[in-house]
Amino acid sequence: MCSNIGHHGRTDKTLMTSATENLRRDFGGDIIEPGSADYESASGAMLVPGSPAYVLRPGNVKDVRAAIAFAAESSLPLSVRGGGHSFAGFGTNNSGVVIDLGRLSGVDIIDADRHIVRIGGGATWGAVADALQPHGLAISSGDTRSVGVGGLTLSGGIGWKAREHGLALDALVAAEVVTAAGHVLRASTDENPDLFWALRGGGGNFGIVTAFEFAAHPSTDVHFGRITFPAAELSTVLRGWADYLRTAPEELTSIINFANPFFGGPDAPVEVLVTYDGDDPESAAAALDPIRKLGTVTSDDVTLKPYAEILVEGIAPPPGIRFASRAAFVGTESVGDVLDILTEVGSAAGSPSISVRTVGAAVSRVPDDATAYAHRQAELMFVTATAGPAPALEASRPAQDTIWERLTPHTTGAYANFLATATDLDVAAVYPPETRKRLASIKHQFDPTNLFTQNHNITPE
Ligand SMILES: Cc1cc2nc3c(=O)[nH]c(=O)nc-3n(C[C@H](O)[C@H](O)[C@H](O)COP(=O)(O)OP(=O)(O)OC[C@H]3O[C@@H](n4cnc5c(N)ncnc54)[C@H](O)[C@@H]3O)c2cc1C
Numbered sequence: 001m002c003s004n005i006g007h008h009g010r011t012d013k014t015l016m017t018s019a020t021e022n023l024r025r026d027f028g029g030d031i032i033e034p035g036s037a038d039y040e041s042a043s044g045a046m047l048v049p050g051s052p053a054y055v056l057r058p059g060n061v062k063d064v065r066a067a068i069a070f071a072a073e074s075s076l077p078l079s080v081r082g083g084g085h086s087f088a089g090f091g092t093n094n095s096g097v098v099i100d101l102g103r104l105s106g107v108d109i110i111d112a113d114r115h116i117v118r119i120g121g122g123a124t125w126g127a128v129a130d131a132l133q134p135h136g137l138a139i140s141s142g143d144t145r146s147v148g149v150g151g152l153t154l155s156g157g158i159g160w161k162a163r164e165h166g167l168a169l170d171a172l173v174a175a176e177v178v179t180a181a182g183h184v185l186r187a188s189t190d191e192n193p194d195l196f197w198a199l200r201g202g203g204g205n206f207g208i209v210t211a212f213e214f215a216a217h218p219s220t221d222v223h224f225g226r227i228t229f230p231a232a233e234l235s236t237v238l239r240g241w242a243d244y245l246r247t248a249p250e251e252l253t254s255i256i257n258f259a260n261p262f263f264g265g266p267d268a269p270v271e272v273l274v275t276y277d278g279d280d281p282e283s284a285a286a287a288l289d290p291i292r293k294l295g296t297v298t299s300d301d302v303t304l305k306p307y308a309e310i311l312v313e314g315i316a317p318p319p320g321i322r323f324a325s326r327a328a329f330v331g332t333e334s335v336g337d338v339l340d341i342l343t344e345v346g347s348a349a350g351s352p353s354i355s356v357r358t359v360g361a362a363v364s365r366v367p368d369d370a371t372a373y374a375h376r377q378a379e380l381m382f383v384t385a386t387a388g389p390a391p392a393l394e395a396s397r398p399a400q401d402t403i404w405e406r407l408t409p410h411t412t413g414a415y416a417n418f419l420a421t422a423t424d425l426d427v428a429a430v431y432p433p434e435t436r437k438r439l440a441s442i443k444h445q446f447d448p449t450n451l452f453t454q455n456h457n458i459t460p461e
Contacts, residue, residue, distance in 0.1 A: 051095065088422050104121045116215055
């Protein structure tokens, strides 16, 4: 039958047998298949279940090359898993190959004077923070320990020190990449600069990053905590928070959460999470007091903590529960309109959980075209999220669509890392036309057959 004939006239079965033989010969890592002891824990990603035919856990770069060769030869769908936290479920699939980088998790300071840290492509940010803490160093990453260095960095990385130190990808100085063709390349401003540009925002499109090199920054303990206000004060607190953060000291980075259905939906307290990156109590108080004056403070647990301790552990949802998240950026001119809509939505029954983050400051000082993360001028990034069994999420979709139809005219593109979908519209929102065009040409150079598709995918051109 025609459908069974692969290229060169060989049957798919023959190709598969030869691919599997090559894998067993060349790959020294773990091969986890249905029936293997580890299969149940290895098959799914954090937020999305899966039933891949193979989970391959490489132990070194040679194994990564063999695993990529197997995926290419077998023609099975390929997912690459760093920390496995993608909302869209990129870290797993059904019946395909998952290359799980979890064993490539080293964190080594390779240049103590310049604070250069080499980190394995499958490490998590909690492990990085723990390893750097004793050296008085940190890298601004995200808010969660179990999130992967890989996925977060390759699409941005909006963390607790973003206003002061920029995105996680802004601290990247080099990467070691295995391409679809199995070449091991170094990317930096001096070597393969186009690839380096694309890796900083272009997601997992260009190959498997086996090691990241970051410039860490000296870090003291930080002031961190949660200041809450009554739901009835949402409008003034939200507006006042955004106004203040526009010019607040850059040591201050903040997230405001409201309408969380698990804490009362429209009656849930408005919580302002703050990090003041410094250990001086007076400077911290001076930066935080304007927030405390935004309304009636109902709780305030801001304390001095090591940076590694402010990152929380990601909690896997109970079986059957799925997340639907959408995210967008907001430019200064639209902040008022977007906050008005979010206030109205968040005050009504059936609202998604809403979270707004400050970006701007150091993130905005990098030119838009310096990296493939292009939404540098955005002042805010916000996320709406619903959770529940798949049928309930499906049923709530029209209401969420209506909310987003109101929001979209005021937004300026999407943040890939908080999108639970990867439609063409999503990809267009993540990458403005010029960025996408340049990425497509770099994709053509490094992944012409589009082997790496489980991402906000760039078609090679
Ligand atoms: C609980 C939670 C908290 C979060 N908090 C934040 C936050 O504070 N700030 C923020 O910016 N984002 C945050 N995120 C979003 C997070 O950045 C994304 O989910 C990100 O994709 C996770 O990366 P990962 O490596 O864990 O995921 P994965 O699902 O393993 O990978 C995501 C994508 O990256 C690719 N990839 C991963 N590693 C590599 C690699 N080494 N080489 C090549 N491709 C690779 C994968 O193929 C996939 O396309 C959070 C997510 C969750 C679930």
